[in-house]
Amino acid sequence: MLSKPARRDLKHNRTIEGKGYKREDGLWDIDVFLIDSKTYSFKNMHRGYISAGEPLHDMALRLTLDDERQIIDIEAVINASPYNICPQAVKNCQKLKGEYVIAGFNRKVIKALGGEKGCRHITDLLAYAGTIAYQTLWKEKTGGEAKTITEEEAKSIEKKFANSCYALKKDGEVYNQYKEILIGKLEKI
Numbered sequence: 001m002l003s004k005p006a007r008r009d010l011k012h013n014r015t016i017e018g019k020g021y022k023r024e025d026g027l028w029d030i031d032v033f034l035i036d037s038k039t040y041s042f043k044n045m046h047r048g049y050i051s052a053g054e055p056l057h058d059m060a061l062r063l064t065l066d067d068e069r070q071i072i073d074i075e076a077v078i079n080a081s082p083y084n085i086c087p088q089a090v091k092n093c094q095k096l097k098g099e100y101v102i103a104g105f106n107r108k109v110i111k112a113l114g115g116e117k118g119c120r121h122i123t124d125l126l127a128y129a130g131t132i133a134y135q136t137l138w139k140e141k142t143g144g145e146a147k148t149i150t151e152e153e154a155k156s157i158e159k160k161f162a163n164s165c166y167a168l169k170k171d172g173e174v175y176n177q178y179k180e181i182l183i184g185k186l187e188k189i
Helices: 086-096 105-113 120-142 151-161 173-181
Strands: 012-022 028-038 042-044 048-050 055-065 071-080
Touching: 012 120, 028 120, 055 120, 071 086, 071 120, 086 105, 086 120, 105 120, 151 173
Parallel strands: none
Antiparallel strands: 012 028, 028 055, 042 048, 055 071
């Protein structure tokens, strides 16, 4: 829990929500939403006037994935934005069809949609969607339990996760616990 803050006035609110679903046809939907709003009204060159609480940004993204996390379909919408042209940026999302939401996905997103090729907020949502996809499909892929794995799988796990965050630093307690779960496979690397 954060400490008690100094007296302050809220000026901006960003809400990001993400959900992962198993579809009845066996595919997976990852839905992510972003809404930005201000607590004050202001003039806007393209929309005229944006009232307090009215979304400055209102965007949604859906990835449809198979069990291997391949993007079967992608849908992105910009319902509200500061510039009239922004909704046109979502068409380039289709370039990601066929890609896999695995290690390196965010680099592929930036290559396909970064800078003038896309919307910064949609690329941010894609990063969230990747994390949500991993969390959603994890139990489905592993059964949620430790299993005996091949040396090749152990190398892949080590490459993905070792030193990827504070908890998984190679000389840390959590990393060493996983090393034991992997039945010493990582020690051979």
